[in-house]
Amino acid sequence: MASSLLRIPTLSSSTTTGKPSLPAFSSKSAPLSFRFSPSRHRSVSLRGESFRLSCSVSDPSPLPPHSLRRRRRPEYIPNRISDPNYVRVFDTTLRDGEQSPGATLTSKEKLDIARQLAKLGVDIIEAGFPAASKDDFEAVKTIAETVGNSVDENGYVPVICGLSRCNKKDIETAWEAVKYAKRPRIHTFIATSDIHLEYKLKKSKEQVIEIARNMVKFARSLGCEDVEFSPEDAGRSEREFLYEILGEVIKAGATTLNIPDTVGITLPSEFGQLIADLKANTPGIENVIISTHCQNDLGLSTANTLSGAHSGARQVEVTINGIGERAGNASLEEVVMAIKCRGDHLLGGLFTGIDTRHIVMTSKMVEEYTGMHTQPHKAIVGANAFAHESGIHQDGMLKHKGTYEIICPEEIGLERSHDAGIVLGKLSGxxxxxxxxxxxxxxxxxxxxxxxxxxxxxxxxxxxxxxxxxxxxxxxxxVFQPEAVWKLLDIQITCGTLGLSTATVKLAGADGKEHVACSMGTGPVDSAYKAVNLIVKEPTTLLEYSMNSVTEGIDAIATTRVLIRGNNNYTSTNAITGEEVERTFSGTGAGMDIVVSSVKAYVGALNKMLDFKENSPTKVPSQKSKVLV
Known part of the structure; x- marks a missing residue:
């Protein structure tokens, strides 16, 4: 069993201030030995080095400050946490994350991600916005019935949450979807900032307080014992108004108060002070959980989230890879690893229940399913996160890994490896x-x-x-494709430099009948897409087309992603604004032939659109509508 040694810096304390100082590397630090089981490894290619995904770890002793050892998760009680240092992780990848333009997910993909989030150990999964469409409702219900009832040997099972606006219809729909889980939660919200009250809601503060109070009471009356309330745009709301409305929803039965920086405008010091002020001035807040939800418009979502947790928030709302509306949300992997690395010494001993060894696998799954690739320099999970090109850095790394790496790759599910482990090839069974x-x-x-x-x-x-x-x-x-209305059977391409390309495409319909069409275009992909359109007869607009090589080399598999919009105005409800928004549909395809993968991606997007057409009523979007997924 191989071991790798890592010297851990000692932590000195300031005798003058009583506050811990930054850790310093010491030549006298005792070497600590990590021992990793050679079994059950997975390989993944990151730029610069090869790694294995690792899922089994022996019990190392002694342990570094932010080692693979996990502290005990407290028993789940909706409105309180027995360990004051425990931070609940609320993942909203399947709701807020899916609102990223083009990040459409099938029901099967949502279920698969939910299962992976449970392996990761998130405390709450916000599975969707059930009132948005029939498909969203069924997806949330399925997750509640399956993942929401999968109790592990330690008694852990994630809370399954559904989002709703502050109206009875939304709340009833959310409850009908999540009530099958062992731990169901309703998350309801209403705007509280002056700009939202005046221009969006057109209501007074007194009216908004009345609505919020009544709807939280209504949610509790349905039998839901776990109700989360969010004052939308809290970052721009008047403090006194927040104290009042939050105090009223606490009396009405709210168990968690989520404080959203909806437009990502606050600085870390501001957001931390907001949480501290709410904690000090809101009547009854000591009886509920304070939560954070920080958007990334100024690139400060992770910093704001950590500042909020340091000031007393004990739930953080995050998404895998930080995906979400506009510039995205606080990234789960960044927040969790920051707490793991610095929580003991600089954040008052905070910790989470996340099994960080599943971070990379979860990130890759979300990336693959949404088609939203992370930038190479993305913290924690980017392709360059553990790559070192500078000669000075490489020299330091060769001498000691700790010179330029603050996180061991094994902690997030990676292990350095050069062709180690079981290699799958043509003789594998x-x-x-x-x-x-x-x-x-x-x-x-x-x-x-x-x-x-x-x-x-x-x-x-x-x-x-x-x-x-x-x-x-x-x-x-x-496997994780939408229900096949159309399936690609064959494609033949003729192309060259002296004329238009010609494509002959054969598709099978839902009835099993084969359809063939031929078309010309300005290239092989254009001609193939035109041939598909002749068969499907569903007018669309191609919004995006991108291709990515999965691995290196001329024999690499290519993945293609397309984003289309139907010309027949397919819409759904925006969870935040309540407007009918125009839907877009994404598709992905993979193969060693880039034309074949391109056609598969296009057919997949068409299948998603046709499935949405079948399960949702077609509505004409208003002039105020915007494209949103």
Whole structure:
């Protein structure tokens, strides 16, 4: 069993201020030994180095300050936490994260992400906005029935939460979706800033207080014992008004008060002071949990979240990879790792229940399903997060990893490796593939496994080594696609430099009948898309087209992502504004042929749009509507 040594800096205390000073590296620091089990590893390619995803760890002794050891999660009680240093992690990837333009997810993808979030150990999963559409309602209900009832050996099961506006219809719909979970929660909100009251709600402060109080009471009357209330745009709301409305919803039965910086305008010092002021001046706030929800418009969402937690908030609302509306939300991986690395010494001993070894796998899953790739320099999970190109840095890393790395890759599910572990190739069997898929977090039935195995063998015949990134791409391409209204059977392309390209496409419809069309275009992809349109006969506008190489080399699998908009005005309800917003639909495809992967992505987006058309009433968006997903 291999070991790697890491010297841990000592922490000195200031005798004059009584406050801990920054840790300093000391040549006298005792070396601490990490020992990692060689079994159950997963490989992933990051720029600069090769890593293995690691999911089994022996009990190292002694342990560094922010080691792989996890502190005990307190028993869940809606309105209080027995350990004053425990911070609940509320993940809203499936609700706020999915509002990122183009980040449409199928019901199967949402369920898969929810299962992975449970493995990660988040305390609350905001599964969606049930009143937005029939599809959203069913997705939240399914997650509540499955993930919301999967209790582990330690008694952990995530709270399943549904968002609702402050009206009875929304709240009833949210309750009908989440009530099947062992720990259901309703999250309701109403705006409180002057600009929202005047221009959006057109209501007085007294009216808003009355609505908030009555709707929290109504949610509790349905049998929901866990109700979260958010004063939207709290960052720009008057303090005295916040004290009053929050005090009233506490009396009405709210168990969590979420404080959103909806437009991401506050600085860390401001947001921390806001939490401190609310804690000091809101009647009854000692009987509930204070939460943060920070948008990233100024790039301060993580800093604001940490400032709020330091000032007394004990729930943080975050998303995987920081995805969300506009510039996104506070990133789960950044907030959690900051608390893990610095919580003991600079944040008053704060800790979370997150199993950080699942961070990278969860990040990759969300990235693959949404098609929203993280930038290479993204903190914690970016491709360059553990890459060192500078000669000075490389020299330091060769001498001691701690010279330029504050986080061990193993802590987030990566282990440095050069061709170590089980390598999958053309001679690998179904059992080896199934084992790797299980380690990657995918639960497939026999039929799905057979489909993936066939694609895997095809790729393995053309590549020396099939990586985890390849497998993830194949799973997304074959299994986690929308219900197939149309399926690509064959495509033939003729192209060159002297004339227009010609594409012949064969699709199978839902009835199993085959349809063939031929078209010309300015390139192979254009001609193929035009041929598909001749068969499907559903007018669309192509908004985005992007391609990404999953791995290096000329034999790499390519993933293609497209974003389309139907020309027949498909809309859904914006959870925040209540407006009918125009829907866009994304599709992804994977393959070693870029034209084939492009057509698969386009057909996938069309299938999502047609599925939405089947399950949701078509509405004409108002002039105030905006494109939002």
């Amino acid at each position: 179904r059992h080896a593939l199934k084992g790797r898929l299980t380690e990657l977090g995918y639960e497939l039935d026999d039929e799905q496994l057979s489909t993936i195995f066939w694609r895997f063998k095809t790729v393995a015949e053309q590549k020396k080594r099939v990586t985890d990134a390849d497998i993830i791409a194949l799973v997304s391409d074959e």
